[in-house]
Amino acid sequence: MRSNRRTNHILATVIALFVLVIVIVLMVFLYRSMHKLKTVSLVPNFSETELKPDTDYLFVIKTEPYNADIKSIKYNIDDPSAVFKAGTGPHKAELHTGGGGTITLYVNVGDIESEKLSFDVTDPIGEEETVVTEAADTEPVSEEVIPEADVGSEPEPEPVKTVTVTGDNVRMRAEPNTDCDVVKTCSKGETYDLIEVVGEWTGVDNNGQECYIKTEFLEESVKEPEQPAEDSGEEKTQESAAGGVNADTNTDNTSGGQTNDNTADKPAEADKVIGEGMVEVECKDGKAMFTQAEYDYFVATWSYTGMADKMMTHHTADELHKLYKNTH
Secondary structure, eight states: OHHHHHHHHHHHHHHHHHHHHHHHHHHHHHHHHTTTTOOOEEESSOOSSSSOOOOEEEEEEEETTTOOOOTTTTTEOOOTTTTEEEOTTEEEEEEEESSEEEEEEEEEEEEEEEEEEEEEEOHHHHHHHHHHHHHSSOOOOOOSSSSSSGGGGOOOOOOOOEEEEOOOOOOOSSSSSTOEEEEEEEEOOOOOEEEEETTEEEEEEEETTTEEEEEEEEEEEEEOOOOOOOOOHHHHHHHHHHHHHHHOOOOOOOSSOOOOOOOTTOTTTTBBSSSTTTTEEETTTTTEEEEHHHHHHHHHHHHHTTTTHHHTTTTTTHHHHHHHTOOO
């Protein structure tokens, strides 16, 4: 009897250990599956497409999922005079340009690679001399290509994206992770300007410093800028009367001898929205059409400059489409 009990006890212990090992193996497998890297992308943290020699530029490394393991990430660049390496913060990369020319860079973790990005490294002094020489050999610019800003119009203010804290005692951190320092504790209803979204964290402007709050505790909204005052009713009446007198010609104002142009007082970007959900944007290579979502992303990306539309003119339409595609 004692021998049978001892045998049964040993058998039960062995079975329990075997089950425990299986559970541990399954937990490790599930953990690795949840943190396995699926995609990696490299996003410039600057707007220039032509870079300066011997200058530092920062990039953001975005992964799917956000907390994927990228300890074995490699930084690749085809210019031996330049340096491309890990940045000082998490999910950051730093480029130090060398001499002139075109450089191509990307990152990879094993077989998973980001899209390759190419930039021209130019000497601004030499480029300025070339522009001056070309300008001397060209004819004066016709009135048709004069920007609207040169004839007295003002650019339309751009909307600013903000976020509002939806809970009490919400922590604001210095970096987008829970291992860094807590900058402050936010109260419900506090509002901050939105800078960027990094995974499950949102970057906000905290008195000029970029800090991070969990996105699940925030509600996003758009702060519309003040619109310029419209013309008074008296001016509109005068324009309508002048338009009635000159309905056939629509040329001179009979009371003052000046040209009557009914479109002169419209906002500079009144024709910016073309059709439902599409926006016309002035790019480096001319005007191009973008979805409302793409345009809102560009405005949010460069909102800290206060000149988002001007930043778009430094990029070609293809570059802007790729920038949006890489981050969505």
